[in-house]
Amino acid sequence: xxxxxxxxxxxxxxxxxxxxxxxxxxxxxxxxxxxxxxxxxxxxxxxxxxxxxxxxxxxxxxxxxxxxxxxxxxxxxxxxxxxxxxxxxxxxxxxxxxxxxxxxxxxxxxxxxxxxxxxxxxxxxxxxxxxxxxxxxxxxxxxxxxxxxxxxxxxxxxxxxxxxxxxxxxxxxxxxxxxxxxxxxxxxxxxxxxxxxxxxxxxxxxxxxxxxxxxxxxxxxxxxxxxxxxxxxxxxxxxxxxxxxxxxxxxxxxxxxxxxxxxxxxxxxxxxxxxxxxxxxxxxxxxxxxxxxxxxxxxxxxxxxxxxxxxxxxxxxxxxxxxxxxxxxxxxxxxxxxxxxxxxxxxxxxxxxxxxxxxxxxxxxxxxxxxxxxxxxxxxxxxxxxxxxxxxxxxxxxxxxxxxxxxxxxxxxxxxxxxxxxxxxxxxxxxxxxxxxxxxxxxxxxxxxxxxxxxxxxxxxxxxxxxxxxxxxxxxxxxx
Numbered sequence: 001x002x003x004x005x006x007x008x009x010x011x012x013x014x015x016x017x018x019x020x021x022x023x024x025x026x027x028x029x030x031x032x033x034x035x036x037x038x039x040x041x042x043x044x045x046x047x048x049x050x051x052x053x054x055x056x057x058x059x060x061x062x063x064x065x066x067x068x069x070x071x072x073x074x075x076x077x078x079x080x081x082x083x084x085x086x087x088x089x090x091x092x093x094x095x096x097x098x099x100x101x102x103x104x105x106x107x108x109x110x111x112x113x114x115x116x117x118x119x120x121x122x123x124x125x126x127x128x129x130x131x132x133x134x135x136x137x138x139x140x141x142x143x144x145x146x147x148x149x150x151x152x153x154x155x156x157x158x159x160x161x162x163x164x165x166x167x168x169x170x171x172x173x174x175x176x177x178x179x180x181x182x183x184x185x186x187x188x189x190x191x192x193x194x195x196x197x198x199x200x201x202x203x204x205x206x207x208x209x210x211x212x213x214x215x216x217x218x219x220x221x222x223x224x225x226x227x228x229x230x231x232x233x234x235x236x237x238x239x240x241x242x243x244x245x246x247x248x249x250x251x252x253x254x255x256x257x258x259x260x261x262x263x264x265x266x267x268x269x270x271x272x273x274x275x276x277x278x279x280x281x282x283x284x285x286x287x288x289x290x291x292x293x294x295x296x297x298x299x300x301x302x303x304x305x306x307x308x309x310x311x312x313x314x315x316x317x318x319x320x321x322x323x324x325x326x327x328x329x330x331x332x333x334x335x336x337x338x339x340x341x342x343x344x345x346x347x348x349x350x351x352x353x354x355x356x357x358x359x360x361x362x363x364x365x366x367x368x369x370x371x372x373x374x375x376x377x378x379x380x381x382x383x384x385x386x387x388x389x390x391x392x393x394x395x396x397x398x399x400x401x402x403x404x405x406x407x408x409x410x411x412x413x414x415x416x417x418x419x420x421x422x423x424x425x426x427x428x429x430x431x432x433x434x435x436x437x438x439x440x441x442x443x444x445x446x447x448x449x450x451x452x453x454x455x456x457x458x459x460x461x462x463x464x465x466x467x468x469x470x471x472x473x474x475x476x477x478x479x480x
Contacts, residue, residue: 091457168223265294301364
């Protein structure tokens with residue numbers, strides 16, 4: 001190791017060499033368990049990060065024990081699957097970064113079943129010849145929504161692009177200026193429309209669009225009318241939008257297809273679960289929309305998919321489009337979506353929906369999570385607190401506090417859900433550091449940081465995960 005005088009003159013001089021780190025006892029143990037190349041690469045990566053931190057952030061070189069810990073975490077990251085289960089304690093129910101909707105046990109089992117061997121993805125059992133993979137979900141989509149037919153692609157942005165490419169390539173698509181949403185990841189509806197080959201024709205203003213705005217824009221080169229649900233934001237105050245039924249009537253007068261992009265999409269009345277109203281797919285179909293598209297992994301609670309329902313001849317035209325093959329889904333999506341849709345059959349057959357625990361258990365997890373009673377959330381939070389070790393209690397100062405959860409995933413914007421959180425105020429490290437260490441636990445725990453406090457929201461913590469959170473905190477407390 002360099003002497004003190006060298007370290008003072010050159011802060012980089014106190015950074016240990018690769019060989020020095022490899023000779024540490026804990027790192028030597030890693031060499032016994034893992035390939036040498038992985039451990040050496042991890043050491044080099046950690047030392048490069050330390051060097052960068054010293055130069056760019058003017059931080060001091062951490063103690064050798066801390067460097068050893070960083071190496072251990074780096075080795076673990078390289079020797080475990082990158083995509084893995086995590087605990088969502090952020091309070092965001094449909095967290096895009098954490099995989100959006102939690103799928104049901106039925107969907108999980110359906111996927112496991114088709115992955116065990118071969119499956120009848122695209123074969124006709126009557127003839128033994130190639131069939132259509134849509135047979136697994138088309139009748140369910142028709143039954144649940146009232147549409148003539150349905151199909152799926154790999155996400156809802158793909159649905160919009162495929163629909164417009166099929167119906168309006170080279171033609172104008174009329175959209176209200178107030179509905180030109182950004183759908184996430186900096187992707188915007190105007191960009192998707194342009195990539196479809198259609199020509200965007202904006203009408204109205206940001207806050208007000210009238211029926212006459214649409215009618216005035218219709219011309220010889222009009223290909224379709226598109227209505228986009230503002231699923232990830234709200235405009236309030238001096239506003240006006242044209243109802244879907246009015247657009248349908250306008251489209252019929254001019255022989256133009258009317259398409260509605262519902263975004264999140266719901267098959268049950270969210271008001272029955274104490275939430276704000278979210279447009280239901282069935283309502284759009286009844287209003288006469290020629291095609292309706294929505295996501296599979298948001299309020300529906302299924303796998304990532306873009307679901308398209310509507311008139312039979314339009315669905316057939318979409319399936320003949322070469323892009324349909326480019327955007328089609330595989331067996332895992334079909335298996336998970338079929339299992340998810342089947343869960344809705346019993347509920348949607350009722351004339352009215354009631355908020356009962358039994359009914360919620362029969363629906364996909366997002367509905368149950370959104371409808372959780374704050375009292376039961378607090379009970380789960382208390383269970384985690386009771387299982388913390390004395391050392392964890394001392395180091396993290398845990399308390400239970402009231403707070404608010406969010407729906408997320410571009411669904412029910414502005415909706416706040418009462419919840420309870422475990423607030424952690426560490427005594428010997430910054431809150432950001434504790435949050436980071438939790439993310440490297442097994443399983444990783446994702447919370448949020450507010451005013452030097454780590455907040456773990458138990459609305460989004462699944463059954464049994466409260467004990468895993470306690471175990472993670474106990475382990476961190478025992479290993480400074």
